[in-house]
Amino acid sequence: MSDMNCPYCNAEQDVNHDDGEGYDESQKHEHECSECGKNFTFRTTITYRYEPAKADCLNDGNHQWYPSKTYPKHHTRMLCRTCDDFRDPTPEEKAEHGIPERPGKAGRTTASAAQPAQGAKL
Numbered sequence: 001m002s003d004m005n006c007p008y009c010n011a012e013q014d015v016n017h018d019d020g021e022g023y024d025e026s027q028k029h030e031h032e033c034s035e036c037g038k039n040f041t042f043r044t045t046i047t048y049r050y051e052p053a054k055a056d057c058l059n060d061g062n063h064q065w066y067p068s069k070t071y072p073k074h075h076t077r078m079l080c081r082t083c084d085d086f087r088d089p090t091p092e093e094k095a096e097h098g099i100p101e102r103p104g105k106a107g108r109t110t111a112s113a114a115q116p117a118q119g120a121k122l
């Protein structure tokens with residue numbers, strides 16, 4: 001699919017974004033038709049696509065937990081397929097998925113400065 005059609009000859013034209021050109025929504029951009037050679041302007045409208053999906057766990061349902069593919073394996077977390085929430089695996093899940101205990105667990109929290117996303121969210 002091409003970006004637009006030339007207003008003079010209707011030829012399909014692709015916007016050249018090589019230098020980050022053509023993205024600014026606040027100004028008109030100039031384009032020379034590769035077909036008829038006429039210059040024209042275009043405005044950019046950036047649209048966003050949204051992909052809605054049911055999230056039962058956000059509606060009093062259950063999270064769809066699955067183990068992350070993390071190495072070393074004792075760092076494995078349980079991720080929710082639906083809402084991207086995560087938490088540490090329970091002892092039962094560790095047994096089920098063969099996740100070993102973390103070494104040097106005593107006294108250390110899982111949150112570290114290097115990984116700010118790892119909150120104590122349960």
Ligand SMILES: [Zn+2]
Pocket residue numbers: 006007008009010011033034035036037038
């Ligand atoms: Zn043209």
Ligand SMILES: [Zn+2]
Pocket residue numbers: 057058062063064080081082083084085
């Ligand atoms: Zn969830």
